Amino acid sequence: MDATTDARPLIRTSAHDDGVVELVLDRPEAMNAVSTAMARALTETGATLASDTSVRAVVVTSSHPKAFCVGADLKERNGLSDDELRAQRPGNRLAYRALLDLPVPTLAAVGGFALGGGCELALACDLIVAGERAVLGLPEVSVGVIPGGGGTQLLTRRIGWSRAADLIFTARRVGADEAYRLGLVDRVVPDPRIEALAIASTIAAHSPIGVRNAKAAMRAGIDLPLDDGLDVEDARWHDTAFSPDRAEGVRAFAEKRRPNWPGVS
Structure with a gap:
């Protein structure tokens, strides 16, 4: 169940016996920066999972030991013309909606950096489980854009206007403990993947x-x-x-x- 572009998977999935599916962000050489191809792979994977009635919960993890996802692929963006950037935009929106609109509970297991679009991927999930060394933030205004994967809306709904304004306007990063105090993450644990899979397994045991x-x-x-x-x-x-x-x-x-x-x- 891998979404493949140019013969290599950028999104991998692993189905567990209890109906939990692990969705793995798998572009480790770029710390899972979201390229056009990766956005397309996420959209395709989301559509597959949404149509599979055997799926009971989805856990989003990363193949990189120090990063969940560092956001948009700015190296790719740097080479895009204005027209190419406009053409890229609908596909990126679909990628984040593919995760946000899954009909089953979704959990992000955030170890390491979750910045920009990576933080937004986590925000698109129902629950966020962070590792003790997780670092989260929406730094888009520092590079001349704004959060465009749902961040301005999802973060505000999750933690409230003033706290979201603080993070978005200052572009600052927060560690796991502060993220927990703000309500940005739901649990802080030594191993977020193991914890998120355990929560998902509990969910999967119910109707x-x-x-x-x-x-x-x-x-x-x-x-x-x-x-x-x-x-x-x-x-x-x-x-x-x-x-x-x-x-x-x-x-x-x-x-x-x-x-x-x-x-x-």
């Missing part, structure tokens, strides 16, 4: 239909007035409550055994 509908309700309702959000929740509740998963979950509880989820068909 696939329930988890997908819970995520859909949360995402759809987050910016709605409360009454409208509760209507969204109610619709997703009905989708779940009258599904085969609910019947199996109640039966398993009564029989004091683990559920054998029918899952998404």
Whole structure:
């Protein structure tokens, strides 16, 4: 399940037995800087995962020991004309949306640097698990652009206006402990990959239909007035409550055994 460009994979995936899929950013020679080809590979991989109903959670990791992703490939960008940069833009947007729009829970395992577009890849995930030496930031204004992979919107929603303004306007980097205090990351651990996979495995043990509908309700309702959000929740509740998963979950509880989820068909 590798997305390949010019005969080498830039995004690798590894499926675990419990339905967890590890999505590996695999351009280590460039510290996973997002090139045009890598953006295309991420879009293709996201589409494949989104259509696979056996997937229960996705963990985004890196093949580089000291970097999650350092953002856009500025060396490539330096050689682009204005017209070429405009032509590149839609593909880059699709790449970040491919991760943001996955219907299952997503976790970023951030070890080392997650800067610019790399931080935005993490922000596109539902949970961010950071290593103790992780460094995160959105330094785009220091090179004459602004965050363009969702950073201005996702960071503000995650940590609030003033904290997001501090990070974006100053372009400063923060270590794992400060990122945790700000709410930018959810856990700080010695090995973020192992921790994220463990969390994903816990998620994967629950009702696939329930988890997908819970995520859909949360995402759809987050910016709605409360009454409208509760209507969204109610619709997703009905989708779940009258599904085969609910019947199996109640039966398993009564029989004091683990559920054998029918899952998404």
